[in-house]
Amino acid sequence: MIRYSKTHEYIRVEGQKGYIGISDYAQKQLGNVVYVDMPDMGDELEKGEDFGAIESVKAASDLIAPVSGEVVEVNVALTENPRLVNVDPMANWIIAVDIADMGDLDDLMNQEEYDIYCLSESH
Amino acid sequence: MDNIEKLKLTCLHDLHVALGAKMSPFAGYDMPIEYAAGIIGEHNAVRNACGVFDVSHMGEIGITGEDAEFFVNRIFTNDVTNAPDGQCFYGMMLNDEGGVVDDLLVYKRGHNDYLFVVNASNITKDEQWILRQADGYRLCLEFMSEEMSELALQGPEAERVLEEVVGIPGADLAFYTFKEIDRDGDTVIVSRTGYTGEDGFEIYGSHPFIRQVWQALMESGRATPCGLGCRDTLRFEVGLPLYGNELADDITPLEAGLGIFVKLDKPDLVGGEPLRRHKSEGGPRRKLVGLEIQDRAIARHGCEVLSPDGEVIGKVTTGYRGISTDRSICMALIDARYAKTGTGLSVKVRKKTFPAVVVPKKFYKKSYKA
Structure with a gap:
């Protein structure tokens, strides 16, 4: 199951675990990604708060947590090769979290809703 | 929208x-x-x-008339007097405190015939500044942007x-x-x-x-x-300044390291007096430096620069992950006491602090044709 936030993060849910990254639409808007500022293992995310940033050549964008929970994995491959986010943003998630409250997923968008949301943003 | x-x-x-x-x-x-x-x-x-x-989007202002050369040399930091027609000059207009109104190119088209090419973001301000300075001179000003x-x-x-x-x-x-x-x-x-x-x-x-x-x-x-x-x-x-980042009304060209474009020996230069005073007092208190960050993190405009003691000594003016040079680099306007090449400082990016070293701000070697 994949859900999207209005700030263009996705969360791929497998059981209690959620893999968080940025959407394909977001990576296209950003252009060449040159740096991903990631939290550390064990950090506690709070839904709606920034947990890091993603930087393209021209600007930095905050990463906003779609759910609350503890960081259980960090995609260290992005440290040396941040451009992987452009290559395949779904395969190259940024962090994985232990989702604290599955109810946090309720206000996120599914694929169809998100596609329409992106269309309305890029009109 | x-x-x-x-x-x-x-x-x-x-x-x-x-x-x-x-x-x-x-x-x-x-x-x-x-x-x-x-x-x-x-x-x-x-x-x-x-x-x-x-x-x-850049602005163009024509300055002609009997007093044009004297006037241009008064409001523009470089010296246009002894050059042939067809010469371009880089320099600045200064306010009365020695801060930069704008940086610009001046084209010497002929005797008493000059063209100013100014930053788009400053067109209105520059036009008003020039009009104010022009009082009492025999000039024809043409705003052609x-x-x-x-x-x-x-x-x-x-x-x-x-x-x-x-x-x-x-x-x-x-x-x-x-x-x-x-x-x-x-x-x-x-x-x-x-x-x-x-x-x-x-x-x-x-x-x-x-x-x-x-x-x-x-x-x-x-x-x-x-x-x-x-x-x-x-x-x-290549270490070139951008108005609004490295240059501003409250930043002087001496602080920005652009002293060679400011001919302080011109007695009538607007904004020259405070700069001569700064120079005689041992130079500017702040200096624009290059910083190389010892991490992939990128320090953007506005990030704080810290001394080894953790005291805020300045701010980043522009920062990127270099393209021609694969390093995290920035320019920063900092306390002149820490401006020596090789000095170890740190830069705050969001919640984290990263070590950084003062380096020459020409991050990439230019290749102009002489």
């Missing part, structure tokens, strides 16, 4: 949109930030081949592209000189100038002429269309 309608458009706007450019407001204009090649592709095109920028368009053709192949595609020979122009050409009754100005750290030309003319040149360049495929995104990365890598 109500504000889009109030944005000004350059004469090439529809062509940028047709090329699929990402457009964004800049200095009151809807300007191309990047095209299909993206910032990195465009940046490399200028460093290795040839790129063309629509810089029609709306009628003139401008292209910057930049990169090692620019000379050949200019000659073969645009039909204007450039080999006779030395760096920082210009010539005027008549094209179907319109005056065209071509100078060997630019703001990328590469050889290149800037072309000024009427809207129809500039459209014609742009379209010829696009059809030839020999100049990559380049947006303001890579214009910023290119100028930054």
